[in-house]
Amino acid sequence: MDTSPPRISPRAEPAPPPSGRPDRPQGPPLGQEPRDNQPDTGGTPPPTDRPAPPPTESRGRVRIGDRVFSGAARGSGIVLLAVMAAIAGFLTLRAVDALGKNEGNFLTTFEWTPNAEPPVFGVAVIAFGTVVSALIAMIIAVPIAVGVALFVSHYAPRRIAQPVAYLIDLLAAVPSIVYGLWGALFLVPHMIGLTTWLDAYLGWTHVFDQTSTGVTPRNLFTAGVLLAVMILPIVTNVSREVFLQVPRMHEEAALALGATRWEVIRTAVLPFGRSGVISASMLGLGRALGETMAVATVLSSSPVLSLKILDPGGGTIAQNIAANFGEAQPIGRDALVASGLVLFLITLLVNGAARLIIARRKEYSGANA
Amino acid sequence: MAKRIDVSGLTAYYGKTKAIEDISMTVEPRSVTAFIGPSGCGKSTFLRTLNRMHEVIPHATVSGTVLLDDENLYGPDVDPVAVRRTIGMVFQRPNPFPTMSIYDNVAAGLKLNGIRRRGELDALVEKSLRSANLWNEVKDRLNKPGAGLSGGQQQRLCIARAIAVEPEVLLMDEPCSALDPISTLAIEDLISELKERFTIVIVTHNMQQAARVSDRTAFFNLAAVGQPGRLIEIDATERIFSNPTVQATEDYISGRFG
Ligand SMILES: Nc1ncnc2c1ncn2[C@@H]1O[C@H](COP(=O)(O)OP(=O)(O)OP(=O)(O)O)[C@@H](O)[C@H]1O
Ligand SMILES: [Mg+2]
Numbered sequence: 001m002d003t004s005p006p007r008i009s010p011r012a013e014p015a016p017p018p019s020g021r022p023d024r025p026q027g028p029p030l031g032q033e034p035r036d037n038q039p040d041t042g043g044t045p046p047p048t049d050r051p052a053p054p055p056t057e058s059r060g061r062v063r064i065g066d067r068v069f070s071g072a073a074r075g076s077g078i079v080l081l082a083v084m085a086a087i088a089g090f091l092t093l094r095a096v097d098a099l100g101k102n103e104g105n106f107l108t109t110f111e112w113t114p115n116a117e118p119p120v121f122g123v124a125v126i127a128f129g130t131v132v133s134a135l136i137a138m139i140i141a142v143p144i145a146v147g148v149a150l151f152v153s154h155y156a157p158r159r160i161a162q163p164v165a166y167l168i169d170l171l172a173a174v175p176s177i178v179y180g181l182w183g184a185l186f187l188v189p190h191m192i193g194l195t196t197w198l199d200a201y202l203g204w205t206h207v208f209d210q211t212s213t214g215v216t217p218r219n220l221f222t223a224g225v226l227l228a229v230m231i232l233p234i235v236t237n238v239s240r241e242v243f244l245q246v247p248r249m250h251e252e253a254a255l256a257l258g259a260t261r262w263e264v265i266r267t268a269v270l271p272f273g274r275s276g277v278i279s280a281s282m283l284g285l286g287r288a289l290g291e292t293m294a295v296a297t298v299l300s301s302s303p304v305l306s307l308k309i310l311d312p313g314g315g316t317i318a319q320n321i322a323a324n325f326g327e328a329q330p331i332g333r334d335a336l337v338a339s340g341l342v343l344f345l346i347t348l349l350v351n352g353a354a355r356l357i358i359a360r361r362k363e364y365s366g367a368n369a
Numbered sequence: 370m371a372k373r374i375d376v377s378g379l380t381a382y383y384g385k386t387k388a389i390e391d392i393s394m395t396v397e398p399r400s401v402t403a404f405i406g407p408s409g410c411g412k413s414t415f416l417r418t419l420n421r422m423h424e425v426i427p428h429a430t431v432s433g434t435v436l437l438d439d440e441n442l443y444g445p446d447v448d449p450v451a452v453r454r455t456i457g458m459v460f461q462r463p464n465p466f467p468t469m470s471i472y473d474n475v476a477a478g479l480k481l482n483g484i485r486r487r488g489e490l491d492a493l494v495e496k497s498l499r500s501a502n503l504w505n506e507v508k509d510r511l512n513k514p515g516a517g518l519s520g521g522q523q524q525r526l527c528i529a530r531a532i533a534v535e536p537e538v539l540l541m542d543e544p545c546s547a548l549d550p551i552s553t554l555a556i557e558d559l560i561s562e563l564k565e566r567f568t569i570v571i572v573t574h575n576m577q578q579a580a581r582v583s584d585r586t587a588f589f590n591l592a593a594v595g596q597p598g599r600l601i602e603i604d605a606t607e608r609i610f611s612n613p614t615v616q617a618t619e620d621y622i623s624g625r626f627g
Contacts, residue, residue: 249464257478258454271468
């Protein structure tokens with residue numbers, strides 16, 4: 001999926017065009033009069049004793065460098081697309097194969113027993129778990145990330161902001177299995193207090209109701225919290241970059257109107273950074289949706305579909321693949337491929353939605369300032 | 370509305386570098402005062418000390434006093450945010466908020482001042498846009514982005530935004546330097562109208578502009594590169610342009626340096 005943050009830096013100059021020296025040693029393209037070679041004077045244009053060719057002539061000429069570059073770019077683009085199409089085709093074939101043998105409804109079945117006779121499997125539980133755990137992660141992580149990013153970019157003195165930014169960068173590079181181990185060994189036992197509290201005070205919301213109290217919180221909520229911790233650094237850092245891009249003159253415009261620091265952030269910084277924050281969140285969401293090991297270590301999976309996120313059970317697509325791939329027979333593997341395609345579809349939908357949100361207010365994006 | 374500014378002994382620093390030194394002057398209410406002088410002599414720096422915008426730059430400091438009528442803007446209990454609400458500013462490059470519509474740009478300062486009722490906002494936005502001679506051009510597209518206007522229109526939008534909150538003083542730092550002659554004339558006419566209601570200070574590199582719009586002119590200069598800028602003289606504009614007291618002023622105006 002495409003998770004690159006949008007290029008919203010109005011101050012960034014466009015890359016200078018490749019400066020073709022008029023006197024390269026290569027032969028000129030056909031149809032051009034040959035020009036004599038001149039010594040390379042290193043950057044500064046050499047004094048030419050011949051008049052510059054009329055513009056009409058030079059416009060029609062294609063420089064060799066341009067041609068090589070456009071050929072290379074086009075070629076790699078085509079190769080990439082071909083490889084991706086081949087992968088998609090292969091996966092779809094395998095998935096269709098498995099779906100043909102499925103005795104249950106792929107979308108509504110809870111169980112995942114593709115190796116049974118007859119094979120029955122469905123993505124209802126794991127697709128639900130994927131979306132819910134990622135959603136919990138976003139709800140927790142995005143506000144914190146935006147807050148930290150604002151603090152680092154606009155409140156903290158330089159001498160604090162620099163190390164904090166560096167530390168967050170480091171956190172973003174920690175492998176997910178490390179987060180998984182931390183989650184299983186530290187987070188799960190320490191979530192008991194929080195889950196009990198949520199059950200006691202917010203149990204009436206149904207979502208935070210715990211059917212039997214005192215069980216180890218290996219549930220979707222804990223998975224969501226762990227995912228939030230995991231995506232926090234990347235969302236924070238991309239948001240911070242975006243907030244630092246806000247042109248000084250817009251902040252000064254707000255200051256000159258008599259805005260306090262918070263009002264400057266509200267009138268100039270947040271609106272400008274909005275689409276960037278959305279992109280940052282999508283980056284985090286993509287990671288949360290596809291996260292495998294961290295979820296597998298804290299969740300005790302079972303085919304239960306319940307909105308009660310504090311009850312153990314459930315699962316996610318990626319975690320289900322990791323848990324079942326080793327023992328699966330061919331049909332089992334193909335079934336997992338089918339679930340993988342569902343995950344792909346979910347990320348695609350989410351990204352499309354984010355793009356719509358960004359495009360809706362494109363003319364206000366600030367990129368044309 | 371429209372107050373007098375009394376500056377005395379004002380010195381401003383960027384870190385350890387002294388940018389302007391010991392400036393004292395009076396800016397009369399309901400008049401236009403022009404600042405002229407060679408590049409780097411500290412006109413912008415001085416202008417920004419008048420509404421406490423200088424200190425938003427890291428490590429920038431100010432000493433001296435600026436009295437707005439009788440209140441010292443640099444007094445110990447004065448809130449710089451409140452100062453900036455009473456002394457508006459227009460910048461060299463038009464800087465409407467790119468994420469806001471034309472309407473919201475003008476309303477931005479009003480909202481900061483706690484005006485939220487739609488009817489009141491509508492009336493004040495229209496009044497400000499009319500004062501800025503922009504109403505007829507934008508009345509049909511108030512909800513379009515402000516960044517979609519031409520440069521001259523954007524600058525008038527910024528003026529509308531600044532005067533919407535009815536400031537006591539309006540500071541303008543080379544407001545026409547990015548504009549074509551027609552837009553420049555429009556803004557000069559606007560300045561002549563606005564001086565009925567506001568005290569206006571304008572920095573300009575355009576001698577004709579200073580002569581056309583201002584009542585009084587202040588000439589700034591610096592002894593040498595790296596030295597702090599100083600106020601050389603301030604007087605009625607006709608006098609500065611016809612018969613200045615200091616030789617350097619005459620040299621500068623007649624184009625012999627700077
Ligand atoms: N943000 C800053 N940090 C450090 N030094 C600065 C800063 N802004 C201006 N200066 C210095 O302060 C001095 C006065 O600058 P200032 O911008 O006030 O001059 P000016 O008269 O407005 O010039 P111009 O006519 O070119 O706008 C200059 O020497 C300049 O280099
Ligand atoms: Mg200046």
